[in-house]
Amino acid sequence: MQIRLMPRRLMGQTIRGIRNRLGMSQAAFAESLGVESGAMVSRWEKGQAQPEYGTLAKIATMGLVDVLVFHETTDAAQLPQLTPGEASELRAILARMEALLADAKVVVERAANRTAVEMLETATGSAAAPPVTADALVLDAEVRLETRPRARSRTASAAKSPKRPSRAKPKSSAS
Secondary structure: OOEEEOOHHHHHHHHHHHHHHHOOOHHHHHHHHOOOOHHHHHHHHOOOOOOOHHHHHHHHHHOOOOHHHHEEEOOHHHOOOOOHHHHHHHHHHHHHHHHHHHHHHHHHHHHOOOOHHHHHHHHHOOOOOOOOOHHHHHHHHHHHHHHOOOOOOHHHHHHHOOOOOOOOOOOOOOO
């Protein structure tokens, strides 16, 4: 079985389909692929140019498809044949994957302007804490310091406690 790349026009339609499914502009798609501009993506989609094979592999990875989607075979008899049940199962899997991708995009958009603590509180269902300000943090630290029991060191307790008479024996005078 000989494998070769599909015609540019079909390849362009496939690339456009993947990009649209990802919800990306041509410029954003080009940037994520490391291509100089969206104009190059436009040329690919119109069939005026063809990306390098490494770029095709990146596109396939981004689109969650096999790179073989950009190939055509010369021997159609050797292509795997799907039963109607397998085809409908694959459609259901693809639909579920697209729904998960859409859900993930929503989560990413919501998380874009939140802190990690806010995201954890949302995920765990905790009540949202009021916004923390610098003054509130300072006040909290002061309250914690004032209410914490203080441990006294020996030197500190010796300095503060009244002096006791020494138990040393008085020196007797020798005669």
